[in-house]
Amino acid sequence: MISAKLKERLIFIGPLIVLPGLIVAWPVLEVLWLSFRNRVQIFHIDRWVGAANYLYLFGEDLRFASAVSNTLYFTFVSVGLEFLLGLGFALYLRFSPEREWVKGMMLIPWVIPSVVSARLWQWMLHAEAGIVNYLLQSVGLTDAPIPWLSSPDLALHAAIFADVWKTTPLMVLLLYAGLLGIPENLLRAARVDRTPPFRMLFCILIPQLRPAIATAVVLRLLDAFRVFDVIYVMTGGGPANSTETLSLYAYRTYFQSLQFGYGSSVVVVQVMILAGLTAVAYRLLQGKNPAAAGDGPGEFHPRRTEVKE
């Protein structure tokens, strides 16, 4: 018999165990298991191959290697740019006369579907009919139209640009919330001391903001590393696989070459790289400085942050 107390708790926790719980746990195990098999359903191949998939992946698969480097490049460049822009916007929002509609306007790119933003930028970066080339040409920065999406050197950067445009608002929001959490006294003291703005930024604001920065950057790292939509729509991985990221490579292995076993080993490695990256980034950004602690930035504890309204 289930005790009454347990029964009462199961009403609340039970659904969680089924809905994300089992529905996610089972697939994760299945992917792990599949990554040691060679399964190509249409040819009725399905057998255990041990570590062969992984050996090929690390040993000979040049496309995998280029997907890893594309993904890392995309992740670091776009998160880096988003951080710089986001910090700028957040500081502006914090220290300018606050207006609700400015925040609303700033958020707009973030709420539209990434597919839509990819189409938007695909059209604006169109080599002949795009407004970007038109403006560049009329200002005289370039003579010939720049083939943003059809040049292997530029296409990945175009995708990064579209991603930065769309996701900077999220960075702004998280950093802005962090800025609001900095005690007013501290800022007032600094103002009384006539701290120059530059020192104010690097000696007060950024150290105080560290937990928020860590959260925001790690969140964006995780998200950028699994990028799929923008690239799928804007370039489809081309030209010449120059924009193929890990998610796209795995997707194509699954649904174009129909190799379910090999595709699984690609995603297993992807998740492992992601986990490592997150751990390192969190360590680095969080730092060992417990001065900013208080309610323990290392804990996964939903922290209360006052948001002014």
Place this chain on the structure above:
Amino acid sequence: MKRALNIFFLLAMGIWSLGPFVWQWLTSVKDPAAVSRIPPLLPDMPIWTNYASVLQNREFMRVIGNSLAVSLGALGVALIVGSLGAFGISRFLNRRKHLALLTLLVVFMIPPVSVVTPFYSLLVRLRLMDTLAGLILIDSVFCVPLVVWVMVQVFDEIPDSLYRAARVDGCPAWTIFRRIYLPLGQSGLISAGLLCLMFCWNEFLFALTFTSTYAARTIPVGITLFSGQFEFPWGEISAATSLVTFPLLLIVVFAQRYLVRGLAGSGLKG
């Protein structure tokens, strides 16, 4: 001087955020034959043929309906399961609370492509391929953690003494949840709900993989598959994207407060 700088900054921000939308809208009201000619930047007269052809496109209308159904369905499931779970985690799991929240965060952060094939075979087995119910199921897997994260924070702020007092009076946990916690957590539910709606409205990979006809395709898939016979119908694509983004712009302007609070106040901290 300071004022001028401020205005300059606002202007730059406006062009950065809204410029692409303005250009999209201008494209959508150009003559379809002249859409790929530039200059002119501005059309002489707005021409609405693109909108007419998009609105007469039965598949596109279907896609909008599907997106609404999937988003609202997953929202319902996520709000019910998520708020129940958040109450359970907030009240009953003392030591293991962080572990539970961390696990849910990991679920939310899984790259979609890494679980796409097992989900595929799951949906095949449940006979939910190419159905709205299938997409609702999969989307709610990712929405539930979002709701739990926001709501645990909200519920944690409700004083424990309130809960204990009700318990001492013999009130069952279920009633406390319904009569005290849910009403107090209302604004949290709105924030969490908006984040869920955004997630489902924008979700692409699953909607692309688990549908094969317009029976269940959602807006992002519809926009991706929008293609003409010979070349991209940019005018129509712009009209379609303008139509689906306009409601979102309104939502941001009016519900911005809830979005900010849901995200920044709690949600994805950690």
